[in-house]
Amino acid sequence: MSTQEHTAVAHLHRDDVRSRMGMWLFLFTELILFGGMFFLYAVYRFLHQADFHVAAKSMNILIGTVNTAILLTSSLTIALSIAALQNKKKILSLILQGITVIFGLLFLVNKYFEWSAEIHHGNYPGSPELISQSSGHILFFGLYYVMTGLHGLHVIIGMVVIMFMMRFTIKDVITPDHIVKLEAAGLYWHLVDIIWIFLFPLFYLIT
Amino acid sequence: MASDAAAVHSNSYETYLDYKGKHKGIFAWILSTDHKRIGILYMVALLSWFLVGMALGGLIRLELLTPGRTIVGPQTYNAFFTLHGVIMLFIFVIPGIPAVFGNFFLPIMIGAEDVAFPRINLLSWYLYIIGGILIILAIFLPGGAPDTGWTFYIPYSIRTSTNMIITLTAVFLLGFSSILTGLNFITTIHRLRAPGMDWFKMPLFSWALYATGWIQVIVTPIIGITLLLVIIERVFGVGIFDPALGGDPILFQHLFWIYSHPAVYIMAVPAMGVISEIIPTFSRRTIFGYKFIAYSSLAIALFGSLVWAHHMFAVGMSDSAEFIFSLLTFMVAIPSAIKVFNWTATLYKGSIQLDPPMLYSLAFIFLFSIGGLTGIIQGALSVDIHLTDTYFIVGHIHYVVFGTAGFGIFAALHYWLPKMIGKIYNMKTAKVAFWITFIGFNILYFPFFIMGWLGMPRRSYDYLPEYQVYHVISTVGSWIMISGILLMFYNLLKSVYTGKRVTERNLWGGETLEWTVPTPPPLTNFEKLPDVTVGPYEYKQNDIEVEEVK
Ligand SMILES: [Cu+2]
Numbered sequence: 063m064s065t066q067e068h069t070a071v072a073h074l075h076r077d078d079v080r081s082r083m084g085m086w087l088f089l090f091t092e093l094i095l096f097g098g099m100f101f102l103y104a105v106y107r108f109l110h111q112a113d114f115h116v117a118a119k120s121m122n123i124l125i126g127t128v129n130t131a132i133l134l135t136s137s138l139t140i141a142l143s144i145a146a147l148q149n150k151k152k153i154l155s156l157i158l159q160g161i162t163v164i165f166g167l168l169f170l171v172n173k174y175f176e177w178s179a180e181i182h183h184g185n186y187p188g189s190p191e192l193i194s195q196s197s198g199h200i201l202f203f204g205l206y207y208v209m210t211g212l213h214g215l216h217v218i219i220g221m222v223v224i225m226f227m228m229r230f231t232i233k234d235v236i237t238p239d240h241i242v243k244l245e246a247a248g249l250y251w252h253l254v255d256i257i258w259i260f261l262f263p264l265f266y267l268i269t
Numbered sequence: 270m271a272s273d274a275a276a277v278h279s280n281s282y283e284t285y286l287d288y289k290g291k292h293k294g295i296f297a298w299i300l301s302t303d304h305k306r307i308g309i310l311y312m313v314a315l316l317s318w319f320l321v322g323m324a325l326g327g328l329i330r331l332e333l334l335t336p337g338r339t340i341v342g343p344q345t346y347n348a349f350f351t352l353h354g355v356i357m358l359f360i361f362v363i364p365g366i367p368a369v370f371g372n373f374f375l376p377i378m379i380g381a382e383d384v385a386f387p388r389i390n391l392l393s394w395y396l397y398i399i400g401g402i403l404i405i406l407a408i409f410l411p412g413g414a415p416d417t418g419w420t421f422y423i424p425y426s427i428r429t430s431t432n433m434i435i436t437l438t439a440v441f442l443l444g445f446s447s448i449l450t451g452l453n454f455i456t457t458i459h460r461l462r463a464p465g466m467d468w469f470k471m472p473l474f475s476w477a478l479y480a481t482g483w484i485q486v487i488v489t490p491i492i493g494i495t496l497l498l499v500i501i502e503r504v505f506g507v508g509i510f511d512p513a514l515g516g517d518p519i520l521f522q523h524l525f526w527i528y529s530h531p532a533v534y535i536m537a538v539p540a541m542g543v544i545s546e547i548i549p550t551f552s553r554r555t556i557f558g559y560k561f562i563a564y565s566s567l568a569i570a571l572f573g574s575l576v577w578a579h580h581m582f583a584v585g586m587s588d589s590a591e592f593i594f595s596l597l598t599f600m601v602a603i604p605s606a607i608k609v610f611n612w613t614a615t616l617y618k619g620s621i622q623l624d625p626p627m628l629y630s631l632a633f634i635f636l637f638s639i640g641g642l643t644g645i646i647q648g649a650l651s652v653d654i655h656l657t658d659t660y661f662i663v664g665h666i667h668y669v670v671f672g673t674a675g676f677g678i679f680a681a682l683h684y685w686l687p688k689m690i691g692k693i694y695n696m697k698t699a700k701v702a703f704w705i706t707f708i709g710f711n712i713l714y715f716p717f718f719i720m721g722w723l724g725m726p727r728r729s730y731d732y733l734p735e736y737q738v739y740h741v742i743s744t745v746g747s748w749i750m751i752s753g754i755l756l757m758f759y760n761l762l763k764s765v766y767t768g769k770r771v772t773e774r775n776l777w778g779g780e781t782l783e784w785t786v787p788t789p790p791p792l793t794n795f796e797k798l799p800d801v802t803v804g805p806y807e808y809k810q811n812d813i814e815v816e817e818v819k
Contacts, residue, residue, distance in 0.1 A: 080385050080460040087452045091490045098494035098524055102509060105520060187507040197508070197515020204507035204514070208498065 078242045085246040089253050092216075096257055099209050103264060106201045113198020118269045120185065121206075125176045126266040129169050130258065136165035137255040140224070140248045150238050152231065159228045159244075162251065166221040173214055177207075206265050213261060216254045223247045282796070284691070284789045302387035305790060308373030309689065310394055315361055315369060316758070318401060322356040323751060325349050330713070330747040333740045336732050343730040347416035348431075350728055352408065354419025355436065359443045360401055362674040363532060366539035367450055367485075368397070370681045371478045373689060375454060377783040377790060378472045380463020380799045385456035389449050396446035403439035407432040418728060420525060423510045423518040427502050434503055437496045444489045444496075447535070451485025454478050463782075465801035472781040472805045473562050477542025480566035484531050484538070488574060492528035495521065519584055526577035534573045536670055537637075538566055540677025541608055544630045547684050548612050549806040550779040551627035552619025556806045558611035565604035572601045579648055583657045591650055598648035605641050609634060624777065625699040629680035632707050636672025640665060643718065661721025667714045679706075682761060687776055691789040692768030694760050702757035709750025716743045781805050 107114050143158035184191030185203050192200055227247045230236040236244050285305045292300050298310060329349050332339045341349070372390065376383055384390050408414045415436040417426045426433055458479050462471070498509055499521070508514030510521045541562075549556045556562065578586060578594040586594075612634055621627070643665040647653045656662065687693040716739040721727075725736045732740070775784040782801075786794055 077460055080456055083456050083459060084386055084389075084452055087455060087486055091448050091452070091486055094487065095490040095494045098491050099498075101524070102498075102520060105517070106509075110515075187505040193514070200508045200514050201516065204509050204516075207505075208501055208507055208509065212497075 076240075081242045081246065085249055089249060092253055096209075096212075099205070099212070100260070100264075103205050103209070106198070106205065107264075107268075110196070110198025110201060113196050114202050115269060117199045117202035118265060118267075120180075120183070121266045121269075122176055122179065123266050125172050126262055129172050130262050132165050132169050132172070133255045133258050136162045136169075137252055139165065140251045144241065144244055144248050147231065147236070147241055147244065148238055155244075156228055156231055159224055159231065163221050163224050163228075166217050166224075169217055170214060173210070202265075209261055210265070213254070213257055216257070220247075220251050220254045223250060282787060282791045284787070285792045286690070286789055288792045300391075302383070302391050303792065304372050304376050304384050304387065304390060305689070305794075307390050307394055308369050308371075311364065311368040311372060311397070314394075314398060314401065315364060318356055318360045320758070322353055322361055323754065325353040325356065327747055327751055329353060330744040332730075333732070334744045335740075336734055336737060344413070344416060346730045347418075347728075348408075348414035351415045351418050352404070355404065355415070355440065358419055358532070358536075358670070359440050360397075360404065362536040362670055362678075363443070363447055364397060364450070365536060365674055366543060366677055366681060367454065367478055367481055367535075368394075369678070370474075370543065370685055371450070371454060371539065374685060374783050375457060375475055375478055376461065377786060377794050378475055378781055379458065379461065380466050380782055380795065380801060381457060381461035382793045382795070382798075383461075384453050385460055386453050390453055393446040393449035393453070396442045396449070400439045400443035400446065403435050403442070407435040407439065410435065420529070421496070421499060422525075423499065423502075423521040424512055426499055427511060434500055437500050441493055441496050441500075444493045447485050448489045448493075451482035451489070453482075455482040455486065458482075463799050463801055466799075469560065469563070470801055470804045473545035473556065473559065473566075474539075474542040474781075476563040477538050477545070477566050480570040481535055481538045481542075484535050484570050484574070488528045488531045491524055492532075495524040495528070519581070522581055522584060523578065526580045527574075530577040530580065531570075531574050533669060534569055536674035537677075538569060540633065540673045540680075541566065543677045543681045543684070544612060544633050545608075546779070546781065547626045547630040547680055548615050550684075550777050551622045551624060551630070552616050553622075553778065554615050554619040554806075556611070557614035557617075558607070559804070559806070561607050562611050565607040568604035569601065572597060572604065576601060579653075582650055582653045595648055595650050599645065602641065602645055605637075609638060609641075623700075624683075625694075625696065625703055626680050626684035626777070628700065628703045628707075629676050629683060632703070633673060633676045633680060636668050636676060636710070640668030640672050644669065656721060658727055659721035660717040660725045660727055663727050664714050664717030664721060667717070671714075672710070679703075679757065684777070685783075686761060686764070687768075687771055688783060688788055688790075690765055690768075691771055692764050693771050693776070694764035694768055698756065698760040702753050702760055705753030706750055706757060707753075709746050709748070709753050712746030713743050713750050714746070716740075716746075780807055 139158045140162045143155045143162065146152075146158055147155035180186065180203075181189075186192065187204060187207060192203060224247055227236060227244050230243060285303055288303075290297055290301065298306055301307065328340070329346070332341055332346055332349070372384070375381075410432055412430060412432040415431050415433055416429060417431075417433065421433075421437065426437075458471070458475060501507055502510050502516075506514070508516045510516045510518055512518055545556060545562055576594055576598045578590065579598045582591055582595075643661070647656050647662065647665065683694070683699060720736050720739040723736070725732060725739070771788055774786065774788055776788070777784075782799060783790075785799065786796075
C-alpha cells in the first residue's frame with residue numbers, strides 16, 4: 063500500500079476508500095466481539111456435549127429456518143438497493159431498502175414469538191425449571207439468550223441505520239456518485255446476516 | 270509565492286488556538302473536530318484524572334504505613350485500590366499518549382490536515398468523558414464504590430453489592446472510545462500520508478501508533494464482550510460465568526487477559542514511539558536501526574497478543590499450555606530488547622543534550638529495563654508460583670506501566686507542550702522536578718520487589734510487622750514522588766499562563782515534520798502540503814559513522 067498518488071489527493075477530496083476502510087475495521091471489531099461468545103460456546107459445548115444435544119431439541123426449528131430465510135433474502139434486497147441506486151433508479155432503491163427494514167422487523171417478530179414460547183415453557187435465566195436442570199442445559203439457554211439477544215440488538219441497530227439511509231436517499235445526500243454510506247450500511251447488514259448464519263446451526267441444528 | 274513567504278513570519282497566520290469557528294467559549298472546544306483541539310481536550314481530562322488516581326495511590330500508601338488500620342477501614346481500602354487501578358489504567362494510560370499526542374501530532378507528522386474521521390474522533394472523546402462521569406457516579410451513588418480490584422474477577426464481581434454495573438459500563442464505553450481512536454489512526458496512516466511520505470519515511474512515533482491502533486482494534490472488543498457478559502450475569506443470572514450455575518470463572522480470566530495483557534502494549538508502545546522521537550533529537554543522531562524499531566513494534570503487537578495466560582499460571586492449566594505461554598512470554602523480550610539496544614546505540618557518540626524531555630526518556634529506558642526484566646522473572650513457571658499475587662507483581666506493573674507509559678507521557682509533555690501552546694516552561698524547575706520524581710519513584714516502587722520476594726501479598730489491607738520497614742520506605746518514597754510530580758505539573762501549568770513565548774518552529778532541533786510548521790500550528794497544520802523527500806532523523810552532523818556502516 064505505498065500508493066502515493068492516492069494519499070496525495072486524500073486530504074483535499076472525498077475518499078471513499080478511506081470510508082470503506084474505516085467500516086471494514088469496525089466490522090472486524092464486531093466480529094471479534096461475537097468471537098468472544100463463539101469461543102465460550104465452543105468451550106461449553108465441548109464440556110457438555112450431551113446436554114447441548116438434548117437442550118437443542120426444544121428449539122423451534124421451523125421459526126429458526128424461516129428467520130434464516132428472511133435474513134438471507136434481506137441481504138439480497140439491500141445489495142439490490144445499492145445496485146439499483148448505482149443504476150440511478152432512486153425509487154426502486156428506496157423500495158428495496160424499505161423491504162429490508164420490513165424483513166428485519168419480521169425477523170424480530172418471529173424472535174419475539176420464539177422467546178415467548180421458550181419463556182412460557184420456563185426456559186429462561188433464573189427460572190425454577192431451568193435451575194433444576196443440568197448445568198449444560200442452563201449454559202445452553204444462557205448462551206442462547208445472550209447470543210441471539212445481542213444479535214437481535216444488532217438487527218435493530220441495522221434497521222435504524224437503513225432507515226437513516228432511506229432518509230439520506232430521499233434528501234439526495236446519498237446519490238449514485240456518493241453511495242459509500244449506503245454501501246457501508248449494506249456491509250453492516252451483511253454482517254448481521256453472517257452472524258445469524260453461524261448462530262442458526264449452533265443452536266437449532268445440532269440435535 | 271508571496272502568500273507562502275508571508276506565512277513564514279509570525280502573527281501573519283491564524284493559529285489553531287486563535288481560530289474563531291461557529292461556536293464560542295467552551296463550545297469552540299467541545300464541539301471542535303480539529304484534531305489539535307481534541308488532543309488538548311484529552312490532555313486536560315487525562316491529567317485531571319491522573320491527579321485523582323495519584324491521590325488515591327498516595328492514600329493507599331498512607332494506609333499501609335502501619336499494620337492494621339492507619340487512616341481508613343478495609344472496605345474503603347478495597348475501593349481505593351480498585352479505583353486507583355481503574356482510573357490509572359482505563360482512564361489515564363490506555364487512552365494516554367495516542368489520545369493526547371497521537372491526536373495532536375500524528376496528522377502533522379505524516380503531513381495530513383486532520384485524522385481520517387474527525388467527527389468520530391470527537392465522538393470518542395465524548396465516550397471517554399461519559400466513561401469518566403460513570404466512574405464518578407459509581408463512587409458516590411448508594412451501593413458504594415467498586416471493590417473488586419481493577420481485574421473484576423468472577424465470582425466476586427457478580428456477588429459484591431457495590432456499584433459494579435456502572436463501573437463495568439464505564440470501562441465498556443472507555444473501550445469503545447479506545448477502539449474508535451485506533452480505527453481512526455490506522456485509517457489515517459493508510460490514507461492520509463503526504464506525497465512522498467512512504468511507510469519508511471514515517472516517524473517512528475507514527476509506526477508506534479499504527480501498531481497500537483491494531484492492538485486496540487483487535488483485542489478491545491474482547492474486553493467489551495467480557496464485561497458485557499458480567500453485566501448480563503449480574504442482571505439476569507444466565508450462568509455463563511457463574512460457577513453456581515455451571516459456568517467457569519477461569520474462562521472469564523482468559524477473556525479478561527486476552528485483552529489486558531495486550532493492553533500493556535497499548536500503554537507502552539506509544540511511549541516507546543515517543544522515546545524513539547526524543548532520543549535522536551537530543552543526541553543529534555539518526556535513529557539507529559529504524560526498521561528494526563518499526564518492525565519490533567509490530568512484533569510486540571503480535572507476540573504480545575499470544576501470552577495472556579502468563580497471568581494465570583497459578584490458576585490451573587495443563588502443563589503444556591503453561592509451557593507454551595511461558596515460552597512466548599520470554600519471546601516478547603526479544604522485540605523489547607531490540608528497541609532498548611537501538612536507543613542505546615543511537616546515544617553512542619551522539620552529542621547528548623540533557624534537556625527535560627531527554628531526562629525523562631533516559632529514565633524511561635532505565636525503568637523499562639527493570640520492569641521488563643522483572644517480567645521475565647515472573648514468566649518463568651517455577652518462580653511465578655512463588656511470586657504470584659505478591660508485591661513483586663505490583664512492583665513490576667508500576668515499573669512497566671508507570672515507568673514507561675507514565676514517564677512517556679511526561680517526556681512527551683516536556684517535548685511537545687511548548688509546540689502545542691507556543692509557550693515554554695522553566696527549564697531549571699523542570700529538571701529539579703524530574704530528579705525528585707525519578708528518585709521518589711524508585712524509593713516508592715523498588716521495595717515492592719523485595720517485600721514481594723519475601724512473600725508480602727498484594728492488595729492486602731493488613732500485614733505482618735516484619736514487612737513494615739519496606740512499607741515505610743515505600744510510603745516515604747510516595748511523598749517524594751508526589752511532590753516531584755506536583756512541582757512538574759505546577760511548572761507546566763504556569764507555562765500555559767505566564768510561560769515565555771516561543772515562536773521558532775524548531776524548538777529542539779527535531780527533524781520530523783511537526784518542527785517545520787509554525788508554533789503553535791495553524792488551523793490546517795501546513796501552509797502548503799509538504800512534499801517529503803528525505804526520511805526522518807536525517808541529521809547532517811555527527812552522523813558520518815552511521816552512513817559509513819551502511
Ligand atoms: Cu501480561
